[in-house]
Amino acid sequence: MSTSKRQQILDAALLLFVEQGLEGAATAKIAKAAGVATGTLFHHFANKQELISALYLEIKRELADSLPPLQPEQEIQALATAIWNKALGWGLAHPEKIRFLLAYYQSPLLSAEARKTVKFETLGVVLELLQMGQQQGLIGDYPDDLMLEICHSLFMTSAAYFIDHPQLAGDERQQRAALTMFWNALATTGNQL
Amino acid sequence: MSTSKRQQILDAALLLFVEQGLEGAATAKIAKAAGVATGTLFHHFANKQELISALYLEIKRELADSLPPLQPEQEIQALATAIWNKALGWGLAHPEKIRFLLAYYQSPLLSAEARKTVKFETLGVVLELLQMGQQQGLIGDYPDDLMLEICHSLFMTSAAYFIDHPQLAGDERQQRAALTMFWNALATTGNQL
């Protein structure tokens, strides 16, 4: 029961945060939407900030878990493609979660700690992949941090694009375009300026 | 006097929004910081949303104005480089403005209308450039909308990166890396997947 109520609250919170904003979604509304009493919310989460951070972490963990394990025998490009497709697939299956990440990654209400944890948890695999690629000369010799930020934002932007234009999500050409831009941004085969 | 008070309010609002968040910055605080009465804020902006949107538009307009005019006789790559550098230069000179754009592009407090206007106003030049590039076979044959979204996010991400790590802003290698990834993402010279 307890776990279920906790989860009901997280589910309701996600929807309300996306629809009405972090501050527009009052704890009382969330509790009501979750079908629990106001006080119950504060049994499971010390305060609203903790609810937000818990939700953020849950989502990022879910995204990380949806990615395929890194199989070192595969080619870098194939691995990158697989990760990209899995991630995008997960995003299209959970549009509210993408919207939530997009909208609140920058928010002052998300604790700096949660932001950090999140970045390395999800992007850990990606970083490994990029470093392998650099050793093989396939990925450009760019600073790690910058590459990670750019991976993150290219993914989020593409996911948001397909969520905003659902009719394009099945369009092979558009999907390939997004993946190509992502790969080319990182790969060494591009121009060196 | 009137224009000056309006501007004082916009200036104060920018700072407070970036420091304390859109909802953390109460209208009363903004007015006080601007050195005007609360009522004055509402004399110039019908409500907080309008203040936010007005600020958003002003900043985007400023960014658009900082870009060099499109000189068709120049090479695409040179033009793109020039635009990128000017834009990034403007961003580093106005870090709060970049932060504001970044943090609130997704906010439900930014009116959908403002978001629209903004996209076409700033990115107009960029779109022209990309289309010229496509005609010359230098820019990949990707959908306009997707390319624009990706330009937008690559620029914002890079700007935020250099703002967050000010010591890197003068680092030639890092600067080149950002520009290279941007150009390769769009150019045809990359891999075709």
Added chain:
Amino acid sequence: MSTSKRQQILDAALLLFVEQGLEGAATAKIAKAAGVATGTLFHHFANKQELISALYLEIKRELADSLPPLQPEQEIQALATAIWNKALGWGLAHPEKIRFLLAYYQSPLLSAEARKTVKFETLGVVLELLQMGQQQGLIGDYPDDLMLEICHSLFMTSAAYFIDHPQLAGDERQQRAALTMFWNALATTGNQL
């Protein structure tokens, strides 16, 4: 020009007061509706209360002026009928004015002074009539003040009734019913309890 602006303000105020209430109609809205500047309203009326009282007085004076003069040679009942019909006719021709009187006769925003002045100004003729009628034994021997209050409220109620049901205003039977109840309430021919 000056008189005209004053009148424009009174006209706009009447409409807004009736539509939005005495406090719902802000002076700024009234000024705007009247096509004058905010400050202008305060040139003509020292403050909002004075505007309200002035409007109240103007309307009551208009109503009083619409009544026929008392011709002593006529029968009481004919005189009463004539006054009732004139008054009701005026009311139906100026429904907003009736509504205004109805809604704000009780308001704490109407100065007690204005209320008093008004009562004696309009009802002066009626009082004379009633006293003549009492001397002739046609009007019941009731206290003056009570009779006046009841005349006032029967008239206002009837006027409001026909304004609320405009399709009944032309119905001879309904009109006669209202007048009959009014006359019987006051006349001696009724039952003595």
Added chain:
Amino acid sequence: MSTSKRQQILDAALLLFVEQGLEGAATAKIAKAAGVATGTLFHHFANKQELISALYLEIKRELADSLPPLQPEQEIQALATAIWNKALGWGLAHPEKIRFLLAYYQSPLLSAEARKTVKFETLGVVLELLQMGQQQGLIGDYPDDLMLEICHSLFMTSAAYFIDHPQLAGDERQQRAALTMFWNALATTGNQL
């Protein structure tokens, strides 16, 4: 506890509304006078309008409950007299309630719904009585709605009159005058115009 706080709020609201007007009585003042926190007022009433309407309904219900049941074996005139006296007695015992009804029946702050409910609830008995009287030929053949409006306003006016002149409330002659005018207005024994 909960019911008691709700009632404390209604009680305080009645007094303040009558003393200071509907808009003069701020919700904060009401809460303070009721000895509860501001938030508590809004816990029980969604907004000020609902508080006003709830108060209005409560009072009218109280008035309706104070009236004697209709005993069909009695004479119409005796029944009418009994109802009138009971109603007036209730009114004199609760002058603030009469003032409240009188002052705000027309207010745009009273929801149209509350106004409707109220009219049929209190006046239901009166309507029955009038219709019985008409069948017996004792009450004039007037339209129901008009009769009800007039009953309502004659009662309110009389009650207000005695409240405004407390020294007259015990005066037998004045009391009889009011009742007589009320009865004659409705009865068939008066003149037919």
Added chain:
DNA sequence: AATGAATGAGAATTCATTCAT
């Protein structure tokens, strides 16, 4: 006389959080 920007006290309402049951 007329204007309308500026004022700032005050209004209604919200909301995270607590706590007695």
Added chain:
DNA sequence: CATGAATGAATTCTCATTCAT
């Protein structure tokens, strides 16, 4: 664990009125 009434500080916005032009 769960409840939901109660809290009161904080927020957005309104509005009568003033005054320099």
